[in-house]
Amino acid sequence: MKILVCISNVPDTTTKVKFTDNNKQVDDAGVQWIINPWDELALTRAIELKEDGNNSIDEVCVINVGLSKCDATLRKALAIGADKAIRIDADPIDAYYVAAQIADYLKNNPFDIVLSGIESSDYNGSSVGGMLSEFMDCPAISSMTKLEIENGNVTIHRAIPGGKQILELTTPFVGIVQKGITNEPRIPAMRGIMMARKKPLEVLSAVEMESLSHIVEFELPVAKASCKMIDAEHLEELVNLLKSEAKVL
């Protein structure tokens, strides 16, 4: 079986978001780029499955729709253990555009399992994985918290409000990865970084595709009024304020 992991290149989670050009562009200055946290977990799980001795996975490939600034992130994915990286060279306008590009690639390059993250931590679309599954006309597992493969049989856990479902299904499918799929994201080791240099990073040109939406402008939240401090000896005051002032109790 072959696994394709979709990788979104996002600002480090500690980034203080700023905008330029009259709030029309994200200010990239000083931003560290990382693999979107859930994509990192998806990739880690894919590599674990390849290594588990079951020999059920032959290849783990990563894909990104983005400009050349994403190459460093893809190299990191290779260093973590992916066998091959593909970048579709385009500035992604919306999730539909991204999903359509990946779906087009999949037409000629079929995979058994496609993994995406539950959302990209920048634009919070929660969309690409679901859209891909519709383009592929196959099932999608949203909020996937466990993926096991044994003798070709796939077992999956899906988080649902207040519990989980345990599912069995056949490939191909899209798994939309949630926390829990693996314990810790893998960090590239020195050997991995050396090996990554020799692994293929293929750059493909984008196909003509439309987008359905675009961002016009950004806005920052207004700063909160200052915090009211309450003496730990007079907690009844807090309760009163929550009841009469904030009206939340």
Next chain:
Amino acid sequence: MSVIAFAKNWEGKFKKSTYELVSYAKELAFRLNTQTLVLSIGEVEESELEKLVQYGADKIISVDDSRLNILSSRIYAEVISQVVNKEDASYVILSDNNSGKAISPRLSVKLKAGLAAGVLDVPKSLDPFVIKKQVFTGKAFAYVQIDSEKKILTLSKNSFGIVENPTSLNLVKFTPELSDDLFKIKVKSVESSDNKIILADADIVVSAGRGMKSADNWQPVEDLASVMGAATACSRPVSDDGWRGHEEHVGQTGKVIAPNLYFAIGISGAIQHVAGVSRSKCIVAINTDPEAPIFSVADYGVVGDAMIVLPELTEIIRNGE
């Protein structure tokens, strides 16, 4: 032209978020000068469906097929798209929760309709259609323009509110055409955690961090939550270390929540944590360190040891009931 709201049920019942969704759909329909249709999938009793009339449903379309009691994003997207086409609707609104997030992208592809996920307000303009949504997990907002003719929105919880707008009951049934092929995923079993309050739905959330020092110190947190009927949550290191389950982890890489009242106890207030809770209406911070960054995002703060403050606070609230 009409607006369709997808009213998801949980074991045959609607939640407050469904009423907010219908209220929002009504407001949008009003602005567009069109009808508010509400679609329910799976078996729901008429008396439950009738409740949606209170929030402005001009027509309720019920697909009461027992095969559809368990959500499948693929099948639900198919059913919704059949209804959209039949009714010639232009707008589909879903809640920005697990099910809405799973269905809306599939629907977007089916209908070739642009999707704005996690919208926070009514549209800024109708033509072009521009709407505010959250980006960077609550660290910022974006105004998104949807260019396609059909449009899909998922509505963030607690961003519009519940507005009563009674209409009269107009209930119709719809039978979609579904091939057997669609029913391929086998649900082997379902496990539910003990019937605690579900974090995503909770009006009050009591959340604690590494300041609690050990998994054994959670009783005061549980007690405070229980006296207020609140859900419990935690910071990431707490779930990473297995002190609490992953389902309680809130923040940029955990759940993003927007309750009315959020207690951050022994939580320093790292940017990734705050991102996931900043839309809470009111934040109370309890921390031994007066310099902790959490105080800069909180509405009310108490400097003190959680192990002492929590039992006292719980007592005061209990006695005040």
